[in-house]
Amino acid sequence: MEGELLALTYGAVVARVLKDYERTDEVNAQLDKMGYNVGVRLIDDFLAKNRHGRCKNMHETAEAIQSAFKQYINVQPQVGKWNDAQNSFSLTLDTNPLTSFVELPAELGGLCYCQFICGILRGALEMIQLETKVQIVADNLRINLGQSEGIVCYRNTSFFHQKAR
Amino acid sequence: MTGSYYFALVGGSDRPLLETEFNQRREKEQRHLCQLIAHASLDLLEARARATSQCFLKSVDRFNEWHISAYLTPGGAKFIMVHDQINEDAVRNFFQDVNDIWLRLRLNPFYNPDGEIKNKSFLLRVRAIGQRYFGSA
Numbered sequence: 001m002e003g004e005l006l007a008l009t010y011g012a013v014v015a016r017v018l019k020d021y022e023r024t025d026e027v028n029a030q031l032d033k034m035g036y037n038v039g040v041r042l043i044d045d046f047l048a049k050n051r052h053g054r055c056k057n058m059h060e061t062a063e064a065i066q067s068a069f070k071q072y073i074n075v076q077p078q079v080g081k082w083n084d085a086q087n088s089f090s091l092t093l094d095t096n097p098l099t100s101f102v103e104l105p106a107e108l109g110g111l112c113y114c115q116f117i118c119g120i121l122r123g124a125l126e127m128i129q130l131e132t133k134v135q136i137v138a139d140n141l142r143i144n145l146g147q148s149e150g151i152v153c154y155r156n157t158s159f160f161h162q163k164a165r
Numbered sequence: 166m167t168g169s170y171y172f173a174l175v176g177g178s179d180r181p182l183l184e185t186e187f188n189q190r191r192e193k194e195q196r197h198l199c200q201l202i203a204h205a206s207l208d209l210l211e212a213r214a215r216a217t218s219q220c221f222l223k224s225v226d227r228f229n230e231w232h233i234s235a236y237l238t239p240g241g242a243k244f245i246m247v248h249d250q251i252n253e254d255a256v257r258n259f260f261q262d263v264n265d266i267w268l269r270l271r272l273n274p275f276y277n278p279d280g281e282i283k284n285k286s287f288l289l290r291v292r293a294i295g296q297r298y299f300g301s302a
Binding site: 105108 | 269272273274275283284285286
């Protein structure tokens with residue numbers, strides 16, 4: 001039941017932001033900013049609930065992110081597509097509770113509907129000294145990008161993390 | 166012989182949001198006539214709706230050889246079918262299937278309530294449902 005309310009609330013937020021900013025690239029930036037604000041606060045809650053300890057490498061970070069998804073939106077993403085340097089990976093969500101009722105109209109082809117989630121990840125990871133770039137690589141709401149669900153690409157550039165290794 | 170069916174989806178302010186036809190075999194004039202008939206029957210539709218708590222209102226009106234069947238969604242949208250052959254089961258099933266996809270459209274955050282339906286996939290689905298119940302278009 002709460003999944004529907006979340007989806008409808010998020011949809012209303014996106015529609016409102018769209019009405020305010022009109023252009024899809026600005027809407028994407030706004031959604032990312034909103035997600036960032038949520039992420040910087042959410043990380044404290046997550047760390048308080050999961051006494052995980054420091055992650056030694058990106059693989060453990062990815063696992064922690066997976067359990068966070070499971071905890072907050074009840075969906076477990078698949079981790080995959082690691083690059084050679086092992087500092088970039090992608091998360092695939094098979095079902096996205098945010099997009100339950102959504103069909104993007106043709107004129108909104110450039111809208112990243114789940115940019116909010118990317119912002120949350122970026123904000124949360126920045127609070128633990130991990131500077132990352134998170135973006136949607138494939139989205140099944142936009143037909144021309146193929147069928148896989150919201151995937152994010154993740155890159156670590158922080159000095160702190162490299163020193164810890 | 167398959168009959169011809171004209172379907173209109175009317176919104177809250179009595180504005181037609183969607184109009185489509187199945188098996189239309191006569192001239193274009195017919196579409197204007199069907200539109201007129203459908204809207205003329207709105208008063209009777211509302212009167213019938215007040216008398217019953219069912220969504221499917223069956224036949225609300227008749228105009229010469231045309232029958233008008235209607236379905237009132239709980240949200241206030243009206244589905245009107247103008248047809249020349251009585252086929253209550255097919256019309257009822259059609260209305261129920263359209264109601265299902267109508268609910269999904271209403272939940273879409275990018276669709277304005279009572280706005281014109283520009284959503285192509287919705288239109289295609291309505292046509293597919295109509296072809297399933299009323300034969301080939």
